[in-house]
Amino acid sequence: MTDIRSIVQQMTLEEKAALCTGATTWTTTAIERLGVPELWVSDGPHGLRRVAQAEGLGSESLPATCFPTASCTASSWDRELLGQLGEALAAEALALGVGVVLGPGVNMKRTPVCGRNFEYFSEDPYLAGELAASFIDGIQGKGVGTSLKHYAANNQEYQRMTMNSVVDERTLREIYLPAFEIAVKKAQPWTVMCSYNRINGVYGSEHHRLLTEILKDEWGLEGFVVSDWGAVHDRVAALRGGLDLEMPGPRPRRVQEVVEAVREGALDEAVLDEAVRRILHIVFKAAETPKGAAFDQAAHHALARKMAGEGMVLLKNDGILPLKGVQRIAVIGRAAQEPHFQGGGSSHINPTRVDAPLEELTKLAGGAEITFSEGYPRDDSSRPDLIEAAVAAAQAAEVALLYIALPTYKESEGYDRTDLDLTAQQTALIKAVTAVQPRTVVILNNGSALAMSEWLDGAAAVLEAWMMGQAGGGAIADILFGAVNPSGKLAETFPLKLADTPAFINYPGGHGEVRYGEGLFIGYRYYDMKEQPVLFPFGHGLSYTTFEYGAPRVSAARFRDVDGVTVSVDVTNTGKVAGKEIVQVYVHDRAADLVRPVKELKGFAKVALQPGETRTVTIPLDFRAFAYYHPAYAQWITEDGAFDILVGASAADIRGTVTVELQSTLNLPSRLSRDSTLRDWLADRRGKVVIEPIYQQMQAAIAKLLGEGDMEDGGIGIDPTGFLMDMPLLGMLEFQANTLPVAPEAMIDGMLQQVQAMP
Ligand code: BGC
Numbered sequence: 001m002t003d004i005r006s007i008v009q010q011m012t013l014e015e016k017a018a019l020c021t022g023a024t025t026w027t028t029t030a031i032e033r034l035g036v037p038e039l040w041v042s043d044g045p046h047g048l049r050r051v052a053q054a055e056g057l058g059s060e061s062l063p064a065t066c067f068p069t070a071s072c073t074a075s076s077w078d079r080e081l082l083g084q085l086g087e088a089l090a091a092e093a094l095a096l097g098v099g100v101v102l103g104p105g106v107n108m109k110r111t112p113v114c115g116r117n118f119e120y121f122s123e124d125p126y127l128a129g130e131l132a133a134s135f136i137d138g139i140q141g142k143g144v145g146t147s148l149k150h151y152a153a154n155n156q157e158y159q160r161m162t163m164n165s166v167v168d169e170r171t172l173r174e175i176y177l178p179a180f181e182i183a184v185k186k187a188q189p190w191t192v193m194c195s196y197n198r199i200n201g202v203y204g205s206e207h208h209r210l211l212t213e214i215l216k217d218e219w220g221l222e223g224f225v226v227s228d229w230g231a232v233h234d235r236v237a238a239l240r241g242g243l244d245l246e247m248p249g250p251r252p253r254r255v256q257e258v259v260e261a262v263r264e265g266a267l268d269e270a271v272l273d274e275a276v277r278r279i280l281h282i283v284f285k286a287a288e289t290p291k292g293a294a295f296d297q298a299a300h301h302a303l304a305r306k307m308a309g310e311g312m313v314l315l316k317n318d319g320i321l322p323l324k325g326v327q328r329i330a331v332i333g334r335a336a337q338e339p340h341f342q343g344g345g346s347s348h349i350n351p352t353r354v355d356a357p358l359e360e361l362t363k364l365a366g367g368a369e370i371t372f373s374e375g376y377p378r379d380d381s382s383r384p385d386l387i388e389a390a391v392a393a394a395q396a397a398e399v400a401l402l403y404i405a406l407p408t409y410k411e412s413e414g415y416d417r418t419d420l421d422l423t424a425q426q427t428a429l430i431k432a433v434t435a436v437q438p439r440t441v442v443i444l445n446n447g448s449a450l451a452m453s454e455w456l457d458g459a460a461a462v463l464e465a466w467m468m469g470q471a472g473g474g475a476i477a478d479i480l481f482g483a484v485n486p487s488g489k490l491a492e493t494f495p496l497k498l499a500d501t502p503a504f505i506n507y508p509g510g511h512g513e514v515r516y517g518e519g520l521f522i523g524y525r526y527y528d529m530k531e532q533p534v535l536f537p538f539g540h541g542l543s544y545t546t547f548e549y550g551a552p553r554v555s556a557a558r559f560r561d562v563d564g565v566t567v568s569v570d571v572t573n574t575g576k577v578a579g580k581e582i583v584q585v586y587v588h589d590r591a592a593d594l595v596r597p598v599k600e601l602k603g604f605a606k607v608a609l610q611p612g613e614t615r616t617v618t619i620p621l622d623f624r625a626f627a628y629y630h631p632a633y634a635q636w637i638t639e640d641g642a643f644d645i646l647v648g649a650s651a652a653d654i655r656g657t658v659t660v661e662l663q664s665t666l667n668l669p670s671r672l673s674r675d676s677t678l679r680d681w682l683a684d685r686r687g688k689v690v691i692e693p694i695y696q697q698m699q700a701a702i703a704k705l706l707g708e709g710d711m712e713d714g715g716i717g718i719d720p721t722g723f724l725m726d727m728p729l730l731g732m733l734e735f736q737a738n739t740l741p742v743a744p745e746a747m748i749d750g751m752l753q754q755v756q757a758m759p
Contacts, residue, residue: 002284007034008276013269016276017258020239022249024054025229028283029249039283041147041191041226041247042096044089045070045103045119045135046342046469047349050096064092065300065470066342066349070105071447072311072466074121074491075541077582078606079134081310086138086146088303091295093144099286100145100191102346106132106179107154107195109448109492110522111503113417115157118343118447118467122491123523123538124601125175129182136187143289145190145282148183150228152176152210153516154195157416158508161230164198167516170594172199173629173636174520181219190223190282194243196231202241205231211242224278229346236261244275297352301471305355308475313464314486314542315494320439320460322482322544323399327368330393331358332433333375333403333443340405340445342467345413349470357403357443357473364477371397380407380423387425387432394437401480402430402459405445411467416508420451420498427454434458443476449494452535464490482544487580487606489541489650493523496535502526524651525597539584539601539650545575545611549583549655552647558661561638564622565660569647571617573609580608581649583617587625588644593683596628599646621645626662632671638664640685670755674748678732679725686758690751691729699724701736 011019015031023029023038030038043049048064067073067085076082093101105116109123121128136146153165153176167176183189192215195204204210205227215221224244232238232246235254246254261267314321323329336358342349362370373390377383394400404426410417421427434440434455441461444450445468456462463486465476478484495501502525506517521529524538550570559565571581585603589596603619626643627636642661648654672680672687678695681687699721724732729751733744740747 002280004277004280004284007036007280008273010034011276013259013262014255016272017255017262019279020244020258020272020275021235021246021251021254024250025056025248026051026054028245028279036280036283037287039099039286040097041100041102042093042098043103043346044101045105045347046073046085047347047351048089048092048096048098048101049347049349050093050098061350062096063350063352064096065297065304066351067304068308068311068469068472069118069343069347069447069467070121071118071491072468072488073307074127074131074311075313075464075466075488076307076310076606077127077489077491077604078310079130081307082131082134083138084303085307086135086140087142088295088300090139090142090144092300093139094142094289094291095293095295097291098144099289100147100282101139102147102149102193104132104135104146105149106183107150108176108179108522110155110516111501111507112420112449112492112495113498113507114155114448115411115416116343116345116413117492118411119347119413121179123493124491125178126182126601127491127604128179130604132179132183133186136183136189140187140190143286145223145286147191147193147226148180148189149193150195151180151192151204151215152195153199154197154204156508156514157414159512160414161196162198162512163509164201164513165516166200166513168519169631170629171516171519175522177214180215184215184219184221188222190285191226191245192221192223193226193228194231196228203231203233204228205243206234206237206241208241216242223282224275236267239267239271239275244278301353304469305471305474305478308465308468308472309478309484311466311488312468312475312479312486313488313490313540314479315462315464315536315540316456316459317461317542320399320441321463321480323480324482326399328397328399329361329365329368329370330390330397330400330437331361331370331372331403332390332393332400332429333405334378335405335443335445336361336372336401336403339473340408340467341469341472343411343413343447344408347413351470354470355473357476360474360477361401361480364481364483375402375429376404376423376425378407380425382425387429390429391432391436394433394440397437398439400433400437400440402433402440402442403445404430404442406447406450411447420449420495422450430455431458441480445472449492451495451497453496456535482577485544485577485579486541487543487582489539489582490536491538493527493534493538493651494536495527496533500532500534520597525600528598528651537650537652539582539648540652541582541650543575543579543581545573545577545579547579547581547609547649548572548574549647549649552645552656552658554645554658554660556660558663560663560665561623561626562665564620564625566618566620567603567645567647567658568616568618569656570614571607571609572614573611576611578608578610580606582606583619584648584650585619585621586646586648586651586654587621588646589626589628590642590644592628592639594628594630599651633668637666637668638662640664667759672752672755674730674745674752675728677726677728681729684755686755689758690754698732
């Protein structure tokens with residue numbers, strides 16, 4: 001065991017400052033005289049981008065397996081599979097001498113146009129957090145670290161380096177932080193990467209509340225916080241905020257600033273020591289794992305194919321899939337030959353090999369005659385000639401397979417999309433082909449939601465194949481021919497159009513500021529609340545078999561929040577082929593002090609079933625499944641009352657509901673004050689007891705004051721109860737001040753004292 005405390009004691013101030021800034025773009029500073037090695041970090045998250053040289057950002061990276069990107073792996077809803085991905089990445093990292101993989105990314109998909117959505121898991125924090133935790137466990141279990149990123153509220157690429165995300169506390173706690181929180185608490189990532197943007201006016205790299213108070217003190221992060229590359233503006237302020245390692249390096253000027261700040265007393269050396277301790281802890285931990293053993297490229301390629309098959313989502317199928325006994329197939333679309341399997345930016349991988357979808361299809365097609373037409377050009381220019389040729393090929397075949405990939409430049413780190421559309425040529429191509437060939441399957445490669453209303457009706461089936469990784473071409477063929485039964489479900493809603501989306505009015509912001517005005521209501525939380533129709537709901541995905549759900553059961557109809565409750569449901573494969581079902585558990589709070597989403601995902605499980613087989617899926621729901629963050633109490637709270645537990649196959653396909661009664665063990669102090677309204681008093685557990693006896697009296701008195709009787713009787717047309725509800729009690733008493741034995745303030749204060757004295 002390395003004695004880190006003793007190393008810190010022996011380090012000079014200059015060495016400490018130097019350790020807190022990278023030595024190169026990808027390595028930390030080694031201190032030879034004290035035996036401190038360097039640590040290599042490399043991009044992920046869905047493969048290793050280990051550049052050949054540590055200097056510079058853009059140098060060519062060493063070959064590594066390009067696994068499907070996060071939108072695809074998240075659609076598997078498979079914790080175990082994410083763990084396997086982690087293990088494979090660890091093996092590659094070790095082979096390439098990497099100690100920390102820069103991923104996973106758990107930012108919420110607030111808007112479908114965010115350029116990096118392909119790198120992120122979901123619009124739901126619970127799903128993203130759970131998957132991230134498994135991924136981290138997978139990598140770290142093999143002695144390689146991770147960097148959970150980008151912390152926090154980094155949900156657009158537009159002006160990502162300067163943008164100020166204005167987010168209220170409750171929305172942060174319930175939507176933008178929980179994926180980080182779950183991953184930190186469950187899996188302890190070795191590092192967390194701060195985001196470029198500002199959050200409520202403070203840069204992510206300097207945010208004391210987020211980095212120190214919440215991430216380290218409250219959630220207990222043991223590792224270090226690293227800056228996103230170039231996210232540090234003021235090195236000393238960043239150290240004070242809780243940012244341990246600045247990347248990239250070298251930055252001699254920054255190191256000097258830290259040294260001077262300590263000498264001048266502007267920075268407490270203890271703050272620097274703590275950053276040094278955290279960095280050393282991880283540097284030595286990473287050094288423990290031997291590096292250099294080659295990884296099994298063929299096995300990882302096979303895993304990439306399996307993962308792609310598990311994450312692809314069959315969005316629509318009129319029964320044409322799986323293809324059976326087809327003799328003549330028209331393959332149309334450039335993506336069949338030039339697969340689009342990853343996105344642009346820092347996650348761009350140099351794959352060990354790439355499978356062409358057309359070739360893989362041919363291998364499984366059992367000798368069927370296959371023609372190929374390009375369909376659309378590489379850019380977004382108009383080519384009617386290509387459409388004509390495709391139409392002729394489709395007419396001559398029994399089935400048309402349209403491989404459509406969003407042009408690579410459309411989705412990337414660094415900028416956002418401006419629409420949810422395919423290119424005009426691609427849309428025209430789909431329309432023209434489906435007009436002559438009703439047996440057309442559309443296969444899509446893209447990183448986030450697309451609008452499809454213009455052409456969806458004409459297609460017999462649609463397979464969302466995502467950015468499917470280097471082996472995705474084979475996975476498409478597996479699904480088309482039924483070698484793999486699709487089991488992926490959407491981890492993000494596909495809206496009908498961009499204007500329907502939750503952040504539409506606030507995005508992208510202006511003058512350097514984006515207001516998260518929709519609050520908690522992103523993704524299905526928004527569409528549910530607005531009763532807004534969507535193209536494909538969150539959690540949607542078809543299979544070649546069918547599943548029946550029994551009635552959900554609970555371990556207790558009435559339970560204490562701290563004990564939680566367990567929900568079970570029997571799921572049966574009622575079709576003819578083996579398949580996997582993703583069972584989703586949502587919770588609906590029937591009444592709360594603050595507005596809550598209609599329902600929220602709080603549990604899920606993926607279950608494999610043979611035809612006719614039934615299995616019981618059991619999902620535990622804990623305190624947090626029922627709690628919400630109350631800004632007035634500055635904590636997660638539960639309230640007594642009824643909750644519906646909804647068990648379903650998607651957010652829009654609830655198969656059964658069971659109602660439970662929660663008993664809160666929180667003895668929250670009353671928040672009643674002189675300003676509280678009658679409604680507040682009646683809603684407060686203790687206040688109600690005090691107010692009820694005098695409530696009737698007050699009602700009568702006010703009715704008298706406002707004019708007795710209703711409108712017909714010559715009153716002023718009000719319902720006294722409704723009118724009174726939202727008046728402050730003090731104001732009401734003021735009206736009767738002359739008839740009261742004491743001043744209204746004294747009376748209220750007396751009542752407040754009574755409330756406070758109650759248990
Ligand atoms: C990205 C990070 C990435 C880093 C290093 C940044 O621009 O935002 O996700 O890990 O570069 O390449």
